[in-house]
Amino acid sequence: MEKQIKEKFNDEVLQEAMQRYGIADDQIRLLDGFESFIYEFERDHEAYILRIGHSLRRTVPLIRGEVDWINYLADRGASVTKAILSENGELVEQIDDESGGHFLATAFARAKGKPPGRAEWHASLFETYGQALGKMHALTKAYEPIEPTWKRPHWDDTIMLEVEKFLPASEAIAIEGFHALMQHLGTLPKDKETYGLIHQDAHGGNFFVDETGNITFFDFDDCAYSWFVNDMAIVLFYAVSWEWERDVPAFTREFMTHFLRGYRRENSIDAAWLGEIPYFLKLREIDLYAVIHRSFDVNHLEHTWDIRFMRNRKYKIEHDVAYIDFDFESLAAHV
Secondary structure (H helix, E strand, O other): OOHHHHHHOOHHHHHHHHHHOOOOHHHEEEEOOOOOEEEEEEEOOEEEEEEEEEOOOOOHHHHHHHHHHHHHHHHOOOOEOOEEOOOOOOOOEEEEOOOOOEEEEEEEEOOOOEOOOOOOOOHHHHHHHHHHHHHHHHHHOOOOOOOHHHOOOEOOOOOOOOHHHHOOHHHHHHHHHHHHHHHHHOOOOOOOOOEEEEOOOOOHHHEEEOOOOOEEEOOOOOOEEEEHHHHHHHHHHHHHHHOOOOOHHHHHHHHHHHHHHHHOOOOOOOHHHHHHHHHHHHHHHHHHHHHHHHHOOOOOOOOHHHHHHHOOHHHHHHOOOOOOOOOHHHHHHHO
């Protein structure tokens, strides 16, 4: 989260947001949040999530576009958490920050189940994962926002990719590599069958698994127009982060075989797109590298995942080392 947003937030903002969603003091608790302030609350014996962001990061129309798409998907059977109305009948509540901006509060149904653990991390879940994402992609092909001004940004919008803004001058080689990558991705074709609104952050921290093995996605804050294969690459990017102690290429084959089997139950993908996965993996790698530079002191990291990701990352990016050393075109038989 950007420092200036943290500094503007206070208990008065939280209390105002609670009032607008009818939340009692003893019915709310703070959860972890990376880009927004996230809370869990209970109302009428049902569990919900309150998210408080800021207009410095997302505008009201952008958030309305996000929740409009989420509810469109939910109404058509996708495994997503629906946005709910405030006491005033609003999907987005604006709270003045007294310095010319606004905190923006939105609430959602809480996903059923719990985060996936080692016990759930197996072939059956991988197929369910692929099928759930495939359904979202199939449904989004017909989606249009209720209001044109609510349209979400494309993948290369500066609010989605701020690599140059957050990387210091000492990362000139990484920035140069980013430019070359963007040039390649800019040549890829876009059509309704391959390009549309995607989650763009559908990793294991952004879905829950219930007792039946079904999954429900949440946290659509980064949703944007991009290639469906980009969504799949991001899923894989984080999936292998559970498996650094294993044979990563072997896990990649295992995961993608089952994931694609589930995906094609709901949507199709031309095998030619498999060859683009390494480029989208590299895009997420550089983007995350920049975000960590923005959010933390890279010389004094505290979280295990960040430390592990950043180990030798500068060298790997500067020498264009593949994020996953794997022949993705060998998966063609599975699409």
